[in-house]
Amino acid sequence: MIDLPILSGVTAAVATPLTADRDIDVPRWAHHCRWLLANGCDGLAVFGTTGEANSFTASERMAALENLIAAGVPAERLVPGTGVCALPEAVALSRQAVDLGCAGCLVLPPFYYKGVPDDGLFAAFAGIVESIADPRLRMYLYHFPQMSGVPVPVPVAARLAEAFPGIVVGIKDSSGDLHNMKELVREIPGFAVLAGSDELLLPVLDAGGAGCITAVANIAAHMAREVHDLWRGGDRAGARTRQESLSHVRRVVTRFPALPAVKACIARQLDDPRWRAVRPPLMALDDARRDDLFRQLDDLGFRPPEGS
């Protein structure tokens, strides 16, 4: 087994900017990634849900990831999403991430068929690990039942962690269910449990989790950073105060369609309207909703860190 650091702390579910033709805009993406690393992020989960991964083909994803790293974003900070419906494609995406030296892969279950048996789910993930057959692989399962429609039950995660120790090393839990995260921590010793919601950063740290991977970190990683560092330094009261501020920001953003809302905020921050674009079936916020979002964030006194 190769000793690689396991994801912890604050990771952004990085949004993906688009060109005028709605292709992936690698220069803007690389700029945003560098800014996130300079402003609170430990890791960068590109091509997750917020990154609109499933709106891009495998070849678009592979070309863009290679170009992102070529543009200077350090591979060892990147945890690309690589889980798709067709297993050979999930294998190809994951293998590329390993070959490029990425910190890990964030893997959705195959998400078209609903109500699949646990044995089938295990076989799907195990098939990816076995096809790659590389000790450098670090797989993080991705549990987001509200979006994927296919949960990753705790017993399946436990079985995978046991079958592939040091390879299947963690999970992003976007269910919003702290009980599930606590059960993961309890049932799977050493497993990195990462909350998918900023509101649960402090609770998951308290419960023995490793940190968070969130959409709101695209604009507020500095706040999550402070929560994490205060908590790590033993100042739980300070962490709690900061967590409350962060939770307010998240609650505002999630009153809107979250992906377009995050992109609208980045566009404002950079004064770069191009950032608002999404691929269908998503739609950018119209101006009225965008202004409403900004007004609500302003009312909170929310400010991005300087130098964005």
Added chain:
Amino acid sequence: MIDLPILSGVTAAVATPLTADRDIDVPRWAHHCRWLLANGCDGLAVFGTTGEANSFTASERMAALENLIAAGVPAERLVPGTGVCALPEAVALSRQAVDLGCAGCLVLPPFYYKGVPDDGLFAAFAGIVESIADPRLRMYLYHFPQMSGVPVPVPVAARLAEAFPGIVVGIKDSSGDLHNMKELVREIPGFAVLAGSDELLLPVLDAGGAGCITAVANIAAHMAREVHDLWRGGDRAGARTRQESLSHVRRVVTRFPALPAVKACIARQLDDPRWRAVRPPLMALDDARRDDLFRQLDDLGFRPPEGS
């Protein structure tokens, strides 16, 4: 506009056989397609849900479709599924189907993001039509909210049919909701409404629908054929009796995971256990459940047509 026949009558949602390596087994697939055409099917909806479309990569699907036609299955009977999450991939799959002379494309909405706005859904389908820009395209929308998690609302279907007359020509409605099918018939003049359930074949024909596209037609197309032909010939009482028998078969099959159950039945019919295989996350029925399925079908007196 090019005058092409619109899908009607009985279409099978064709199952996809796998080799020992779980690749698509084109010779077995072509054999099954030919048998279906000889035993009651007007059309062949390959790479739908039952065809495990989303378990295969775009390149696997494109190579197999080309080879299926090269093996002698007439393209003008084929309606491949071409709707996937990434729109450029849906465009590539649909364009290939048009170029190969297929009767149409059955198009799922991009199905990862849930709760998307109607405008976004419209933009996704419209983007495919506009990218292909070929008068030979015949698009059938695919409404299967229980599986895809993303409904195709009647107003979106109506708007597409109006925007692209003669191109967006019909819908497969697998919701099981006859009211929705009636509304589609009522709201969209000339639209081919195809029931996704064998149990609704006669009701949808009564309501002005065009026919059905079903999984159970893989083993019982002859029964659906009789329902359709009796109804078309004015013998509604005869059609109703036959519909009851067909509905019994469907109810048995759907007591089990439907895709593995259909494959188990084909395997029995052909005395070819290879047909049982599925790709993860699906799992083949274990022997006990398979035997239970067969016993229940035997109790109904269900028999495939001869010469299978």
